[in-house]
Amino acid sequence: MPFLYAAWTVKYKPASTAEIVGNTEAIKTFSDWVNSWSKGVPKKRAAFLYGPPGVGKTVTVEALANDLHMELVEKNASDYRTEDAINRFAGLASQYGSLFGVKRVVLLDELDGLTGNADKGGVKAITEIVKTAQCPVILIANNAYDPRFTNLRNYCLLIVFKKPPAGEVMKHLKRICVREEIQADDNALKFIAQRSEGDVRSAVNDLQALSQGKKRLTYDDVSWLGYRDRQENIFNVLKMVIYGRTSWGAKQAVDMADVDINMLFEWIYENVPAHFTDPHDLAQAMDALSMADVYRGRIRSTRDWSFTRYVIDYMTAGVAMARQYSKVHGWIPFKFPSRIMMLSRSKAERAMQSRIGFKIRRKCHISAARASKEVLPYLKIIFKNNANMAAGIAKWLDLDADMVAYLVGNKEKAKPIVAFLR
Amino acid sequence: MSFEMWAEKYRPKRLDDMVDQKEIIERLKSFVKAKNVPHCIFAGPPGTGKTTAALCLARDFYGEGYREHLMELNASDERGIDVVRETVKTFARSRSIGEIPFKILILDEADNMTSDAQQALRRTMERYTETCRFIMCANYSGKIIEPIQSRCAPFRFTFLPQEEHDKYVKHIADCENVQLLPDGAEAIFEVCGGDLRKAINTLQSAASVNKPVDAKLVYSITGRASPADVQKMLTTAIKGDFLGARKQLRDMIQKYGVAGSDIIRQIHTEIFKAAEIPEPWKIKLADIAGEIDYRLVEGSDEEVQLSALLARLVEAGYEIKK
Numbered sequence A: 001m002p003f004l005y006a007a008w009t010v011k012y013k014p015a016s017t018a019e020i021v022g023n024t025e026a027i028k029t030f031s032d033w034v035n036s037w038s039k040g041v042p043k044k045r046a047a048f049l050y051g052p053p054g055v056g057k058t059v060t061v062e063a064l065a066n067d068l069h070m071e072l073v074e075k076n077a078s079d080y081r082t083e084d085a086i087n088r089f090a091g092l093a094s095q096y097g098s099l100f101g102v103k104r105v106v107l108l109d110e111l112d113g114l115t116g117n118a119d120k121g122g123v124k125a126i127t128e129i130v131k132t133a134q135c136p137v138i139l140i141a142n143n144a145y146d147p148r149f150t151n152l153r154n155y156c157l158l159i160v161f162k163k164p165p166a167g168e169v170m171k172h173l174k175r176i177c178v179r180e181e182i183q184a185d186d187n188a189l190k191f192i193a194q195r196s197e198g199d200v201r202s203a204v205n206d207l208q209a210l211s212q213g214k215k216r217l218t219y220d221d222v223s224w225l226g227y228r229d230r231q232e233n234i235f236n237v238l239k240m241v242i243y244g245r246t247s248w249g250a251k252q253a254v255d256m257a258d259v260d261i262n263m264l265f266e267w268i269y270e271n272v273p274a275h276f277t278d279p280h281d282l283a284q285a286m287d288a289l290s291m292a293d294v295y296r297g298r299i300r301s302t303r304d305w306s307f308t309r310y311v312i313d314y315m316t317a318g319v320a321m322a323r324q325y326s327k328v329h330g331w332i333p334f335k336f337p338s339r340i341m342m343l344s345r346s347k348a349e350r351a352m353q354s355r356i357g358f359k360i361r362r363k364c365h366i367s368a369a370r371a372s373k374e375v376l377p378y379l380k381i382i383f384k385n386n387a388n389m390a391a392g393i394a395k396w397l398d399l400d401a402d403m404v405a406y407l408v409g410n411k412e413k414a415k416p417i418v419a420f421l422r
Numbered sequence B: 001m002s003f004e005m006w007a008e009k010y011r012p013k014r015l016d017d018m019v020d021q022k023e024i025i026e027r028l029k030s031f032v033k034a035k036n037v038p039h040c041i042f043a044g045p046p047g048t049g050k051t052t053a054a055l056c057l058a059r060d061f062y063g064e065g066y067r068e069h070l071m072e073l074n075a076s077d078e079r080g081i082d083v084v085r086e087t088v089k090t091f092a093r094s095r096s097i098g099e100i101p102f103k104i105l106i107l108d109e110a111d112n113m114t115s116d117a118q119q120a121l122r123r124t125m126e127r128y129t130e131t132c133r134f135i136m137c138a139n140y141s142g143k144i145i146e147p148i149q150s151r152c153a154p155f156r157f158t159f160l161p162q163e164e165h166d167k168y169v170k171h172i173a174d175c176e177n178v179q180l181l182p183d184g185a186e187a188i189f190e191v192c193g194g195d196l197r198k199a200i201n202t203l204q205s206a207a208s209v210n211k212p213v214d215a216k217l218v219y220s221i222t223g224r225a226s227p228a229d230v231q232k233m234l235t236t237a238i239k240g241d242f243l244g245a246r247k248q249l250r251d252m253i254q255k256y257g258v259a260g261s262d263i264i265r266q267i268h269t270e271i272f273k274a275a276e277i278p279e280p281w282k283i284k285l286a287d288i289a290g291e292i293d294y295r296l297v298e299g300s301d302e303e304v305q306l307s308a309l310l311a312r313l314v315e316a317g318y319e320i321k322k
Helices: A024-039 A057-067 A083-093 A117-132 A147-153 A166-179 A186-196 A200-211 A219-227 A231-242 A247-256 A261-275 A279-302 A305-320 A338-345 A347-364 A368-374 A376-385 A387-397 A401-408 A411-421 B022-034 B050-069 B081-093 B115-127 B146-151 B162-175 B182-192 B196-207 B215-221 B227-238 B242-255 B260-273 B279-298 B302-321
Strands: A046-050 A071-076 A104-109 A137-141 A156-160 B040-043 B070-074 B103-108 B132-138 B153-156
Touching (some): A024 A046, A024 A057, A024 A156, A046 A147, A057 A071, A057 A137, A083 A104, A083 A117, A117 A137, A166 A186, A166 A200, A186 A200, A186 A219, A200 A219, A231 A261, A247 A261, A247 A305, A261 A279, A261 A305, A261 A338, A261 B242, A279 B115, A279 B279, A279 B302, A347 A368, A347 A387, A347 A401, A376 A387, A376 A401, A387 A401, A387 A411, A401 A411, B022 B050, B022 B153, B050 B070, B050 B103, B070 B081, B081 B132, B162 B182, B162 B196, B182 B215, B227 B242, B227 B260, B227 B302, B242 B260, B279 B302
Parallel strands (some): A046 A137, A046 A156, B040 B132, B040 B153, B070 B103
8 A cells, every 4th residue: 555656855856966956165166176176186085065965965976977977886884884885986086087987976875874883993984995085075964064074074075064044945845845736825935944044855755745746835735844853853753653553762752752642643543544554454453542632521611731741652552552463664754644634724624613703603502513514504594595585694694795795705796795794 | 483493392291291201201201200309410312301301300399480480501712710610600599589498500511510610510519509400411421520420329321211212203294284294204313313403494494395294305405414425434434534534524524514423323333234344353343433433432523533534444355355
């Protein structure tokens, strides 16, 4: 059942440096340095690109290699722990031109991934290679000023990548929307851009999650993000719950989550079905969520918040322990709780419904809450079909023009009814 | 031109006007005769006449000026403890002037009160019994705390049988000059299951189309809540498409505001009708439905509870195929 989708971060990855969001200066410095290799080995044989996640470091290297038609050999630094691997890397870096005359660049990504004492030798070996490299070596890390890199830094051209301003990010999102044929409100895109704090990758991820399959994206669609924390966090938390092996481990997730328990519940409730493929497991997991909800009900009726611990038990450990037979193949993305999106989208609508509910309540001996659920749908039908009957009821219930327009669903058609009210 | 919702226009005014619930009405009438009434709980599904009975009782007690001796509170809108402390107390403790020495307080949808508020209410009921009698209307009497239940005379309202239902709906149709065809009345009963308020609202909205009301029209009006939809959801689940079934459920609840209790009632009926479910499985599934129905009373989220039931149906479908 795993449904793969093309991540927009990949689909709309800049193919050329010209398309990269922000960091113009850094890109210029970097491309000058790479170009300088054609005139001979420069003083610094490595460029060290550093900066916060998602600002385009790796993308810059890839796009430039593409622009210059160079062969890019891309490696993850944490693979270079063994001597053997380091020797292979040394071999790669020792030649500029490849067999077919294409120039080569070597990229060593995620240097932060080298951790602790075990990898100390790794940084040292990389330094040695950089000293004698015969082709451009590019190193990437979030923080170049980590003490481990002190010596390595001496041999590198340091290039800082900064967070692009929200306006730039927004332009990028806009371009994507045009190509996906999504009509997006400016303030919606602005909101996503601002929230991403310069992390273009997460902004694009957000945009995709919120708008894929839609024709239109409004501010209401995105505003609920306000109380969602960065997705890295919630994804890790979900992993702990949905793939947790111990009850205790799954329960820990609640402490790690930056969202409140009800929101976390929504995340789990949304994502359980896709990750529990076996029907028995699914039934078991949904049963756990049902019981968690029963305890929420008990909290509500007793006002005793200490029952929260059982809500947590069921929604975390209860879900994790439901996994018996389910095997998940490949990567299934975690999805935003669509139910919350649906609810927030209709927030204005529900406010209107509740106002009408209060009007109904005055006449019909029924609570406003029930009236908006049980009577209002019928009013809508009447107001759409029969202006006379609608006018009578509108007067009887003392509805205002906005309410009438809402019930009719069309301002023009509501006019005669409103006129009658006056 | 009709200026009201028919459900209000044709709400019975006196106990004598009420249809069905015969035994309850007889007992209530005996209270009027004795000029005394205990605290009461009117429990039962929506649209079966709980509020109406309470209002009729008050009118029979006090006559047309009954409003002065009556307070109607709706616990769904005002369910906090403050309301009990302030509004209820103030009303309950002042003495009524007139022949009947007590007032009546109708607490509608009382099962939506917090248990704190109910605890506070219990003392108020005790202290001011002389000056005020309480009538609590609730869908589930189980949600009302034990001590209050023990202070009240219980009355259990049930859905109207089809005969009574049809008679009343036809009566309204005649008064409003609506042509109601027999299969139309039948369809209304099938969709509303004896909930009279819903039935009358359905009739009125069908009548607003200005065509004879037949089954087709009724189903198109209530199309989204019609039995076919629940049936479809059930089939989707049994086939193993949980997400598809949950989507249908969500639409029913969020877009069309169908009550969870209605959905589970229909699921229960459908389980026994469904040909794809082997006979021995039916009672098993009914048991699961019952368990979820009970949780629905205790839980706070209809979709979560019902989707747990859907997951069980998916599981059953998988087992059946084996």
